[in-house]
Amino acid sequence: MQEAHRSTKGAGITVAVIDSGVWAAHPDLKGAVLPGFDVLGKGDGRDDLEGHGTQMAGVIAGRGRSGGNGVLGIAPAAKILPVSPAGSPLVVSKAIDWAVEHGATVINMSFLTVGSDGLAVAIKKAAEADVVLVAGAGNGHEADADSVYPAAYPEVIAVGATDRAGKHASFSREGPQLDLSAPGADVVVANGDEGKPYERVEGTSVSAAIVSGAAALIRSEYPGLTAAQVVQALEAAAVDKGPAGRDDAYGYGELDLVAALDVAASLTPGSAASASTGTPPISGPEEDDSGIPPVAIAGIGVLVVAGVGVVLAFARRRSRSG
Numbered sequence: 001m002q003e004a005h006r007s008t009k010g011a012g013i014t015v016a017v018i019d020s021g022v023w024a025a026h027p028d029l030k031g032a033v034l035p036g037f038d039v040l041g042k043g044d045g046r047d048d049l050e051g052h053g054t055q056m057a058g059v060i061a062g063r064g065r066s067g068g069n070g071v072l073g074i075a076p077a078a079k080i081l082p083v084s085p086a087g088s089p090l091v092v093s094k095a096i097d098w099a100v101e102h103g104a105t106v107i108n109m110s111f112l113t114v115g116s117d118g119l120a121v122a123i124k125k126a127a128e129a130d131v132v133l134v135a136g137a138g139n140g141h142e143a144d145a146d147s148v149y150p151a152a153y154p155e156v157i158a159v160g161a162t163d164r165a166g167k168h169a170s171f172s173r174e175g176p177q178l179d180l181s182a183p184g185a186d187v188v189v190a191n192g193d194e195g196k197p198y199e200r201v202e203g204t205s206v207s208a209a210i211v212s213g214a215a216a217l218i219r220s221e222y223p224g225l226t227a228a229q230v231v232q233a234l235e236a237a238a239v240d241k242g243p244a245g246r247d248d249a250y251g252y253g254e255l256d257l258v259a260a261l262d263v264a265a266s267l268t269p270g271s272a273a274s275a276s277t278g279t280p281p282i283s284g285p286e287e288d289d290s291g292i293p294p295v296a297i298a299g300i301g302v303l304v305v306a307g308v309g310v311v312l313a314f315a316r317r318r319s320r321s322g
């Protein structure tokens with residue numbers, strides 16, 4: 001992250017967080033949260049009764065605080081557009097439509113729901129509007145086989161979780177829908193509870209938020225790229241793990257933030273690679289089986305809570321979907 005932040009911190013990018021709302025007054029999110037929308041007409045999204053949306057917002061765009069304290073997100077200069085709640089396909093469809101209409105160029109969806117014709121249409125319209133769509137693949141304890149959306153839609157980057165050793169996390173759902181993996185175990189995140197501002201979690205929700213933050217960095221640094229090219233950069237730069245090529249445990253591999261920015265640079269208009277229809281070959285850093293691999297820079301160091309460095313993860317938070 002430190003290396004990536006030398007060139008971009010996500011300025012000028014709005015990331016919609018469709019979730020439980022975002023506690024805009026969290027010390028690490030002051031100035032980061034725009035007035036949003038509650039589909040059910042209960043406010044503007046800047047309150048969070050569950051804490052989950054605040055966690056995701058901090059992973060994506062936490063500002064951090066002086067003295068090395070607080071949550072520093074993947075894209076700490078990006079803006080968060082909170083849209084709530086994350087629930088039925090109808091509600092989620094309306095949330096996606098509103099987010100696109102109000103300027104989001106990345107949409108984070110760290111939840112699962114069932115599919116519907118209306119939701120499929122909303123997802124397709126967002127993709128056609130050049131929005132990068134990211135969703136958590138879900139956790140293994142979620143037994144409902146029908147609740148695999150929005151991650152299962154082809155227009156969405158479905159993100160699974162890796163553990164602190166860079167291996168597939170045991171709780172992370174596998175399947176043909178998986179596109180990418182990112183850190184997702186033993187993570188301290190900003191919380192929406194004023195009495196408990198931080199919490200340790202695990203799950204694919206935060207893995208998705210990490211990828212949303214990475215997409216925001218690319219969109220900020222290379223605004224001429226389309227959403228499809230941003231996705232191409234993220235997937236081409238991923239560190240291949242498991243069987244060669246895409247597989248159901250890692251997708252195309254684990255996120256490499258710096259390499260993704262390098263691939264994005266090669267796709268900008270006028271570059272040699274931008275004239276090619278193929279995905280440029282990428283050689284990622286070698287994995288270190290004895291600990292956290294170099295690729296985990298995309299998640300390691302994102303958070304510094306009371307001086308303690310941590311990785312990020314999806315809130316598997318006591319049985320919540322996502």
